[in-house]
Amino acid sequence: MDRNRVDAKNHYHLRTLETLPLEQLEALQFERTKRTLLRAYHGSGFYRDLFDAAKVRPEDFKRLDDIERFPFTDKQALIKDQQDNPPFGRRLCVPLRRVRRVNLTSGTSGMGQEVHCHEDGSIRAANASTASHFAAAGLKKGDLSAVLYPLGTMTGGMLSYEGLRTFGATPLPLAVFNATQKIDMMNRFGVHHVLTTPAYLTRLTSLCMERGKEPRELFPRLKGVTLSTEPFSVAWAVRMEEIWGTVVHDIYGSTQLNLNYAVTCKYGAAPDGQRGYYHLADHFAMVEVIDHETHRPVRFGEWGEPVVTTFSREAMPLIRFRTNDRVRLLPPDLCDCGRVSRAMWEAGTISRYDDMIKIKATNVWPQTVDEVIFSFEDVDEYSGRVYIADDAKEVAEVLVEFKRGGPGADTRVGLLERIGEKIKDKTQVSMRVREVAHGTLPRFEYKARRWTDERIKGLERVTYMEKRPG
Ligand SMILES: [Zn+2]
Structure with missing residues (x-):
């Protein structure tokens, strides 16, 4: 998208948090990380054993860098905890009566499905992080958004749906319809926004063209298309923006984060024909980007693996979780939209270090x-x-x-x-x-x-x- 063609004004969902000066953001990250470590250590046998084995205690966290002294967690450790203590494991830090949602990672066998429990606060943070993207993208209250992800036990569809409602837009959950019916519904209701994957956007494009209609003619009110889950080329994104007549966005979240942690702003995923930026929700999570082999923090411009500590998950905290995703870390001051985070990531390029493939989301x-x-x-x-x-x-x-x-x-x-x-x-x-x-x-x-x-x-x-x- 040509930068000069987007709204000059910046819009926020959580203005104070999204624009917090860096020094205050780091102070907030320190406080919230400390609270998370204390809660996990004193609230769950899983983390108490883990910290004790690593000879580290929450009191050892005296500055942000001290997070590196704490042990990693990974998918295998979570799965083992659940298998040993079914169904939720020893990670649960609140009584069950406070749990409001249970999510599962996808796949029914192989590496196993992780179980993640959420209380009200965790759900509110998830919805707000997603709503921040809709605000940044320039949606308005009452806008209609076609949610093409299935609504199931994974978080993708649910966060999209609830994030839209939290923002004040209206989700149309269309996953149950076939591709042609989806196009008809999107056209009938004159949608302002679509949430889907790159592969499915291509599929919809092809079906529209077969009918002799360009998407920009069928959906003239579109303000944006938000993608997630798969990488794509800049050339493809620019072409999609022409064909759909709108900005192509990208967001990064996961069932473990229970957030849409990294989101594009009004400029989208490919401003001026270049790779755009994800802005990071550093107020909701501490995400380190480390070298996959040496485990040292990477420098700006380098590729690394996000390691996640969430602030918002009281029922089931997540500490230093190895995502196995691969991102490119960028300096924090590349964009002029006013959002503050400790770094940015390159949009549209997130892939995996392991063999997992995302197929049809x-x-x-x-x-x-x-x-x-x-x-x-x-x-x-x-x-x-x-x-x-x-x-x-x-x-x-x-x-x-x-x-x-x-x-x-x-x-x-x-x-x-x-x-x-x-x-x-x-x-x-x-x-x-x-x-x-x-x-x-x-x-x-x-x-x-x-x-x-x-x-x-x-x-x-x-x-x-x-x-x-x-
Ligand atoms: Zn921006």
Whole structure:
């Protein structure tokens, strides 16, 4: 988006917190981190054991940097805690009567689903962090926003829905409809805003074009499209802004944070054809960005892993949680919109250090698919890829090789079907399963790399779509 074309005025949801001078922000982060450490240590057996084993106590936190003295937590530790003490683990710091929401991370097996409990305060912070993005993007009270994420046990859809309501806009939860019906509903109600993934935006674009209509004609009232979950190229974002006639935004949150911690402001994800910035909600969480290997804080301009300590989660605090996400840290003073944080991140480029792939906004662990496919003893090898098909659908495809001299042709068709059903059952994602001839797929000597993600390239396909005559 051309910077000169956006509203000159800046809008905030929590003006005082979002524009707090740096010194005051750091003082607030110190106070809130200290309170979180005390609450976790005295309120939960999980953290007490963890801190005791690391020979560190909340009293050792005397300045912000001291956070580095405290032990990390990660997905495996949370899962083990839940398994040993079902269903919530020993992390729960409040009586159950104060819990108002339970969220699960996606995926039903493989790495396991984490359970996260929230009390009223945690929910309020989550909604406010999301509302801050809608204010920054220039939405107005009463605006209609199409929420295309499913509303389930994950936080994505729920935070979008409740964040819009907290801001004062009206969410239209359209996930239950098919793509064509979604377009019809968005057009019928004249939506001002859309929340979706890059791959799905491409799909909607393609369907609109097939009808001979550009999205900018179908949705003339749009003030923004907010993406999340997958990276994209600047060229694609700029093209989408032309086709949709609005600003493309991006937000970063997670079920663990229970916040939309990093959000773009009025300039969006690609101002003036360059990478834009995420502004960070440092008033709701202390997020360090560390080198994935050395665990030292990275410098501005470098890539690192966000490590999360949330202030807002009283029921189930999260301390120094390793996200395994990969972000690029930028200096705090690049934008003129008045928001203050200790750093910014580069928009539209967040990826993963581990193998997890987000497919159709769902976390999929290749290990889960491995387990399913190799539970069929006739299978010799497989490979998977995620791509954007010619009809702009996001597709996860699995190519299967049967063992030499394996089952007959008739049996194989049935096997492929059953593999597909079992994958859907375990990952919640539908995948296309096809057979390839024996010896076609690569074999792995060390770590298997069976999955490829071709979506960023695939997003560019929309460049070649043209209006159909008539
Ligand atoms: Zn800004």
